[in-house]
Amino acid sequence: MIPFNKPYLTGKEAHYMYDAVYTGKLSGNGKFTKKCQQFFESTYGFKKCLLTTSCTDALEMAAILADIQPGDEVIMPSYTFVSTSNAFVLRGAHIRFADSRKDHPGIDEDSIESLITDRTKAIVPVHYAGVACDMEKIMAIAAKYNLLVIEDAAQAIDSYFTFSDGTVKALGAIGHLAAFSFHETKNIISGEGGLLAINDDRFSKRAEIIWEKGTNRSAFFRGEVDKYGWVDIGSSFLPSETIAAFLWAQLENLDDIQSRRKQHWNTYYEGLKEWAEKNNVGLPQIPNFATNNAHMFYLVCESIEQRSAIIERLKSNNISAVFHYLSLHKSPFYNEKHDGRELPASDFYSECLVRLPMYYELKQNEIEQIIEVIKA
Amino acid sequence: MIPFNKPYLTGKEAHYMYDAVYTGKLSGNGKFTKKCQQFFESTYGFKKCLLTTSCTDALEMAAILADIQPGDEVIMPSYTFVSTSNAFVLRGAHIRFADSRKDHPGIDEDSIESLITDRTKAIVPVHYAGVACDMEKIMAIAAKYNLLVIEDAAQAIDSYFTFSDGTVKALGAIGHLAAFSFHETKNIISGEGGLLAINDDRFSKRAEIIWEKGTNRSAFFRGEVDKYGWVDIGSSFLPSETIAAFLWAQLENLDDIQSRRKQHWNTYYEGLKEWAEKNNVGLPQIPNFATNNAHMFYLVCESIEQRSAIIERLKSNNISAVFHYLSLHKSPFYNEKHDGRELPASDFYSECLVRLPMYYELKQNEIEQIIEVIKA
Structure with missing residues (x-):
C-alpha cells in the first residue's frame, strides 16, 4: 500500500523532545520555541515569529490583530481549507469569496478589486500547493485601498516570490501577517503546529500580548512593566516545548x-x-x-x-x-x-x-x- | 534553591511519545487521545471528553457551545486567571464579576443571584486550588434561571463534591460543561494541554464539530455522512498525539x-x-x-x-x-x-x-x- 502521506522523522525528534522534557520546561516559550522562531526570522526574513498550536490559531491571531469587527469584510479564495475563513468568521467577519485562477487553484488576483467595499478590511491570499499568488499585484491593490494582507502560507514553507524589479522574498515575508502550518501532512511537521509571521511592526507588541492570553507577561519578563495583568483579548496560542523540540529536528533537516x-x-x-x-x-x-x-x-x-x-x-x-x-x-x-x-x-x-x-x-x-x- | 513548581515525570512520558511518533500518527485524535478521553470518562463520570491544546481552549469551546452572543452576560469570580474571562469576552460577552468567599478564594455563591439579569447566559464557578465551590447551590440557581454552568476546573482534577443527599460527584461532572488544565504547573501535566468535559448531551455533537475546525469530519469517519464539509464555526482545538501520549503516562500514575x-x-x-x-x-x-x-x-x-x-x-x-x-x-x-x-x-x-x-x-x-x- 502506498499511502497519500507519511510523516517523516529526521531521527532527532524524540531526542530533542527528551531534552525539552528533562530540562523541566514543558509549557510554551522555552528554549526550542525561541530557536525555531529565530530560525524562521533569520532564514526567511520574517520580522517577528511566534509559534502557535496550529495554523488555524495563527490565522485567529491574525484576525484579532487585524481588529476584525462584526460586519467587516475579508476577501479570500473559496477553494481553501475551512480555517482560512473560520478564523475571521469567529471575529464576526463576512467573507467575500473570490474565484480561483483558471490556470491554478490560487485566488484570481484580477477578481479581487471588484470585491472591495467600504467594509473590506483584509485580503487573504492562499498559496495553494506552496506556489505563490501574484503578491505584487495583491500588495498593490491592498496599498491602494489601505487593506491588510494576511498570507495563508499553510503549505508554503521555503517558497519564494520574485517581484518585477528582481527582488526575491520568501512567502510569508510579503504580507503584513502570514500563517504557516506544521501539521503532519506538511513538508516540515510537528504533529499539530503553526507559526504566525509578523512583518508589520505595528502588530509586534500586540501579537505577543494576544499570544500570552491577553497579558503583558512578555514585557514583564523583559522588565518593561513591574507587574503583569490582563490588558487585551487573547488566548493560549503557544505550543508545548515538546512540540517545538520536534519541529527543531525537522528544521535542522x-x-x-x-x-x-x-x-x-x-x-x-x-x-x-x-x-x-x-x-x-x-x-x-x-x-x-x-x-x-x-x-x-x-x-x-x-x-x-x-x-x-x-x-x-x-x-x-x-x-x-x-x-x-x-x-x-x-x-x-x-x-x-x-x-x-x-x-x-x-x-x-x-x-x-x-x-x-x-x-x-x-x-x-x-x-x-x-x-x-x-x-x- | 527550592522552586515553586517542578514538572514531574513519571518515567514513561518519553516512551509513549516515541510510540506515538513511530506509529506515524502525529496529528490529533489518535490512539493516545482516545485512551486519555476514555480514562476521564470512566474514572470521573464525565459524559464525553475532548482533549484540547489548553484549558483556555476548552473554555473557548464552552463559550461557543453556550452560544454566547455580543452583549450576553456571564457571571464568574474576579479572582481567577484571565482565560476564564477572555474565553467569553472573545465571543462578545460582558462579564459580571462576583466577589470571593470570605473563607475561601472561590466565588461567593450567595452573591450570584443578585448579579443575574435578562442577559445572563452562564455561571462559571472556578474551583480554586482544586477545592469545590458549593455546586449544589450553584446548580439550583442555574436551574431556577435556566442558566448554563461551566466549571472552570483548571486546578480541580481528582477532586469531588458531596451533595446534601450524600451523592458524590467528581468536579467537572456536575456543570453542563467543564474545563481542565494540564499545564506544567498542574497535578497532572502535558506541558500545555487541557480537556473539555461535556455532561449535557445537547452539546455532544456540536462539540465534536467545533473541535474539528467546524467540520463534520468525525461523523464522516463514523459513516454517518457521505462527505464532510464546513458546517459551523470552530477551531483547531485538538492537541498533537505526542501531547496526549505524555498525558497518558501521567494518568497511569x-x-x-x-x-x-x-x-x-x-x-x-x-x-x-x-x-x-x-x-x-x-x-x-x-x-x-x-x-x-x-x-x-x-x-x-x-x-x-x-x-x-x-x-x-x-x-x-x-x-x-x-x-x-x-x-x-x-x-x-x-x-x-x-x-x-x-x-x-x-x-x-x-x-x-x-x-x-x-x-x-x-x-x-x-x-x-x-x-x-x-x-x-
Whole structure:
C-alpha cells in the first residue's frame, strides 16, 4: 500500500523532545520555541515569529490583530481549507469569496478589486500547493485601498516570490501577517503546529500580548512593566516545548527534506507531462514569479468522472490519491451567507483536482509505479 | 534553591511519545487521545471528553457551545486567571464579576443571584486550588434561571463534591460543561494541554464539530455522512498525539501523584496550623462538601506588607513562593467595563495570598525547612 502521506522523522525528534522534557520546561516559550522562531526570522526574513498550536490559531491571531469587527469584510479564495475563513468568521467577519485562477487553484488576483467595499478590511491570499499568488499585484491593490494582507502560507514553507524589479522574498515575508502550518501532512511537521509571521511592526507588541492570553507577561519578563495583568483579548496560542523540540529536528533537516521532495515532484512531472497533454489533464503550473517547494503534486482532470476513475484505479492498485477542498461558498455553513456569485473555477478544482502521494520516504520506483497506473 | 513548581515525570512520558511518533500518527485524535478521553470518562463520570491544546481552549469551546452572543452576560469570580474571562469576552460577552468567599478564594455563591439579569447566559464557578465551590447551590440557581454552568476546573482534577443527599460527584461532572488544565504547573501535566468535559448531551455533537475546525469530519469517519464539509464555526482545538501520549503516562500514575501531593499538603498544614492561628494567618479551608486534591498550599496573610515580608524571607532562604491572581475587575483591560461594584474579598486575596512550593519531588525535609523559615 502506498499511502497519500507519511510523516517523516529526521531521527532527532524524540531526542530533542527528551531534552525539552528533562530540562523541566514543558509549557510554551522555552528554549526550542525561541530557536525555531529565530530560525524562521533569520532564514526567511520574517520580522517577528511566534509559534502557535496550529495554523488555524495563527490565522485567529491574525484576525484579532487585524481588529476584525462584526460586519467587516475579508476577501479570500473559496477553494481553501475551512480555517482560512473560520478564523475571521469567529471575529464576526463576512467573507467575500473570490474565484480561483483558471490556470491554478490560487485566488484570481484580477477578481479581487471588484470585491472591495467600504467594509473590506483584509485580503487573504492562499498559496495553494506552496506556489505563490501574484503578491505584487495583491500588495498593490491592498496599498491602494489601505487593506491588510494576511498570507495563508499553510503549505508554503521555503517558497519564494520574485517581484518585477528582481527582488526575491520568501512567502510569508510579503504580507503584513502570514500563517504557516506544521501539521503532519506538511513538508516540515510537528504533529499539530503553526507559526504566525509578523512583518508589520505595528502588530509586534500586540501579537505577543494576544499570544500570552491577553497579558503583558512578555514585557514583564523583559522588565518593561513591574507587574503583569490582563490588558487585551487573547488566548493560549503557544505550543508545548515538546512540540517545538520536534519541529527543531525537522528544521535542522530542511534542505534535505526539500531536495528530496523536489526530486519526487520532478519525477512525477517528467513522467506524466506527455500523457497529461495528450489526455487534456492539467499538471501543477509554476508561474515565473514563483518557486516550487514541492509540497504537493496534483492532476487536474477534465471531469469529476475522470477523477473518480483515476482515484479508483489507483486504489485498486493499493495507491491512495485524494481530492482536496470543496468550495466554501457552497458549504452547508456559508451557502446562505454567500452573495450568490458563481465561482466556476473554484467548483472546477473541487470536482477535478486529485493529489498524488507525496512524502519524503516515497521511493522513485513507487512513483514510477504510480505513473504507470495512471497512464494505463 | 527550592522552586515553586517542578514538572514531574513519571518515567514513561518519553516512551509513549516515541510510540506515538513511530506509529506515524502525529496529528490529533489518535490512539493516545482516545485512551486519555476514555480514562476521564470512566474514572470521573464525565459524559464525553475532548482533549484540547489548553484549558483556555476548552473554555473557548464552552463559550461557543453556550452560544454566547455580543452583549450576553456571564457571571464568574474576579479572582481567577484571565482565560476564564477572555474565553467569553472573545465571543462578545460582558462579564459580571462576583466577589470571593470570605473563607475561601472561590466565588461567593450567595452573591450570584443578585448579579443575574435578562442577559445572563452562564455561571462559571472556578474551583480554586482544586477545592469545590458549593455546586449544589450553584446548580439550583442555574436551574431556577435556566442558566448554563461551566466549571472552570483548571486546578480541580481528582477532586469531588458531596451533595446534601450524600451523592458524590467528581468536579467537572456536575456543570453542563467543564474545563481542565494540564499545564506544567498542574497535578497532572502535558506541558500545555487541557480537556473539555461535556455532561449535557445537547452539546455532544456540536462539540465534536467545533473541535474539528467546524467540520463534520468525525461523523464522516463514523459513516454517518457521505462527505464532510464546513458546517459551523470552530477551531483547531485538538492537541498533537505526542501531547496526549505524555498525558497518558501521567494518568497511569495518577494515584501515586495524588497520594504524594496530599502527604506534602498535610505536612504543611500540620506544621503551620498553630503558628497560623497565633499570627492571624489563614490556611486553606476545605468545606465539608469538598475534598482536597492537594493542588496548592497557600497562606492568606493579614496584609500585603506581611505577604511581601514572607515572600522576601523565603527568597533570601532560596525558596520561591509566589502570589497569584490580581482581581480582573480592576485589570487595565476590564476596569472601565466593570460596573463599579467593590469586590473586597477578591482584592484581599490579590494582596494577601501566597502560594508555597508544591510538587511531587518536593522532599519532606524541604517542606520542614520551608515551615521553619516561615515560622522564624
